[in-house]
Amino acid sequence: MRIVTWNINSVRLRLPLVLRLLQEMQPDVLCLQETKALVDVFPTGPLAEAGWSHQLVAGMKGYNGVAILSRLPIEETVSREFCGRTDARHVAARIDGGPEVHNFYVPAGGDVPDPAVNDKFAHKLDFLAEMTQWLGTERSPDHPMILVGDLNIAPLETDVWSHKQLLNVVSHTPVEVEALDKVQASAGWIDAVRKIVPPEERLYSWWSYRAKDWSAADKGRRLDHVWVTPPLDGGIRHAEVIRDARGWEKASDHAPVVVDLDL
């Protein structure tokens, strides 16, 4: 099974890029974040015609929004609300005869890494705590599951261009990394990408739009993740960031992350 996660930063604006990725990578499942589209304007038709006709979409106007596109039928779907908000940051579906897939868009957290003065950062930490609580109580590590998404945290030193310079920058602060570690421990989640790409090796999935030359500067962060529960651990075959897609015309600031699994 091939699964891809991609923060698309507007699915309507970048529909041609999504179709290109589907053609080139032929994933079984594609999980999107930041679709920025209400369900009724989501491009269901063109994506179904391309072959990904089984879709689970959660959306709101202007912000957030997540979707699971599958070639195989999906069942037992759920879109959970976190922090008491209806803000389209999670969908989950069981792939027919396969694992349960959770797709998350964790809040970015604003600028100041202090929950006392920055409500967005407080929301991010609350969201992560609620994820930990929910995944830990509702789901067993014995259950074959995949968790993907834009988790908006780069946990390892090699997940950012400069560990020192980003220690106090939202996305790489110790308090966020600790919170993410707790999420990971909630159901024995294993970082599938780091099983393939050694932790000593630098790896990013996001590069700012603001750089003059994003690739030359290469000041990236690995914010997008693919995790699996222990039953799927032995089946991790391949993982990569499609860095090339960051250079496509009218690109998202995130690149897709691909993982191949034997189920």
Add this chain to the structure above:
DNA sequence: ATGGCAGGTTATACCTGA
């Protein structure tokens, strides 16, 4: 040297991203 950009919105300024 992070913010210099980018997307969406009852737009033409402001919020959000990270």
